[in-house]
Amino acid sequence: MRIEQGDRIGIGKARDYAKDVTTELELRCPGIARIMVAGSVRRGVELVNSIDLICAVDDEVEILTVIDAFTTLSNTYTVQSHDYSSAKFLDKSGLGFSIKVVRSQSFGGALVHATGSVAHVEKLKEIAADLGSTLSPDGLFDLESGSAIDVRDEQNVFECLGLNFVPPEMREDTGELESAVEHDFPSIISLNDIRGDLHCHTDWSDGRFPMDEMVEAAQSRGLEYLAITDHSPSATVANGLSPDRLNLHNHTVRTIGSASTGIDLLTGTEMDIKPDGSLDYSDEVLSDLDIVIASIHSAMDQDQAIMTNRVISAMQSPHVDVICHLTARLLERRAPVMMDVESVFEAAVLTGTVMEINCSPDRLDLKADHVRRAVELGVIFAINTDSHRTHQFDNLRFGVQTAIRGWVEKKQVVNALTFHELRRFLNLPKSDRYEFMKSRG
Ligand SMILES: [Zn+2]
Ligand SMILES: [Zn+2]
Structure with a gap:
């Protein structure tokens, strides 16, 4: 079945595709330290139209290796874009895949940026800016010096921003950041x-x-x-x-x-x-x-x-x-x-x-x-x-x-x-x- 661009697939199938791609990438790139699915798949949205990965490497030279592998995966059909640390492709059915590769110390920030809804991430950026830092697809940085803040895990990012940890699924800007700021956060099921x-x-x-x-x-x-x-x-x-x-x-x-x-x-x-x-x-x-x-x-x-x-x-x-x-x-x-x-x-x-x-x-x-x-x-x-x-x-x-x-x-x-x-x-x-x-x- 060919899905038109913009069409969506169920979360179950999307998880399977994400697993296939990460498995193949890890086999081809032993330098990968961590790799996780982000975006709407990680938020558990019921229908999704892209599979977005965040990958960490310890050695800068590995970034290019991962991007090269990603653009030549067995299901890569049309490469839409790629630069030194990110790439996007469509598979044969028209489903979108993307990857962002960062150093391990920026993994938490990049994952937070790539996971939340647009509105959630915008609010997080405002909170970060008020504290003199900046959240970008590359991680969390000190606004003044431009140097990377060491945030290996998402937990570190929320701590840096003075917030309760917000589970990925809740990052939709429906009140979760207000609760996280107030430290009045419910004990959510896991x-x-x-x-x-x-x-x-x-x-x-x-x-x-x-x-x-x-x-x-x-x-x-x-x-x-x-x-x-x-x-x-x-x-x-x-x-x-x-x-x-x-x-x-x-x-x-x-x-x-x-x-x-x-x-x-x-x-x-x-x-x-x-x-x-x-x-x-x-x-x-x-x-x-x-x-x-x-x-x-x-x-x-x-x-x-x-x-x-x-x-x-x-x-x-x-x-x-x-x-x-x-x-x-x-x-x-x-x-x-x-x-x-x-x-x-x-x-x-x-x-x-x-x-x-x-x-x-x-x-x-x-x-x-x-x-x-x-x-x-x-x-x-x-x-x-x-x-x-x-x-x-x-x-x-x-x-x-x-x-x-x-x-x-x-x-x-x-x-x-x-x-x-x-x-x-x-x-x-x-x-x-x-x-x-x-x-x-
Ligand atoms: Zn039944
Ligand atoms: Zn039944």
Whole structure:
């Protein structure tokens, strides 16, 4: 597929391309000390149109070697520009790649400059100028002498400027620098905070791998717990589980769980919310599960009032713990359903229901803007991969990036709880759950 210049690709693909290019460059240029993707990819923007790299070398003569290699990579198609320390090219599909090469002592400054949005970087430059320094694509410099300030890491740059460190994903000029100046910065969630995943599928429904392989894949990525949430009967195309099969499924989850060391399993379902808002299993069946996550998978053309009420009536159930991928969008493939997200978030708080941030790079649902609004309303989140294949547990990063873009704090994320705490949370009546999260501060 040829993408026209200015077209955008999904963050998942962009990360893959960035990895391919950095791997090839590092192989060809042993003098590279550090190389990182910057720009919108690093900020976790859902659709991007360029892949921007910042590279550090210890020896000045290596700069030219890197630029030469970059302009002759296996996917270099049209070189658009290059000078002594930077270059840009398009690949055959029209996707843009750029690189900036600096000495190691300037890496932090160059990375900060190349990562933030234009508006964010402009504000940073003003802050730097007020302090007698200048931030440029080449790094951070003393304004008067013109000499480079030693800022090997971004942390050094923010310290030099008297600011709290701002996570890359938040560098959009939506209030983050004001908070960083005031040193009134929220404790934002990070990838390392996530302890478990509350949404995945196995070959019992539409997943591609047996349950034990999914469990092993989750564990090998350091997850401490995993909910196995195959589909419910209405999801016929996804081989949804009848109550009898679900019973057997629960038994299998418990068997594999008790045989596993180092990872705890939860029985569960990703249950369809039917078009009239009713649930796909009886209360009796649901009360036997450790966790119930619920989703819209059908009748996606309902008007906004009906769709919104459909989700809110599911939230009224004492058994529905989490609402998944609220708008059901598929990036660049399926538009979001009509949904009054504001009312849904208010209902989440009122009913004690958790809202999912789905990590699949095809979904990223909730999207960052919705997450930010939900944070303002006090919503509690689960950041779930919805893995159907073992490698998809790696998608966790995209959901966490989306959460960071929405300013989610660690204390607002249920799967940042320990397994013990999560069990306590799930054993509480829904009406007490938000209070439980608040009480942990
Ligand atoms: Zn789903
Ligand atoms: Zn799912």
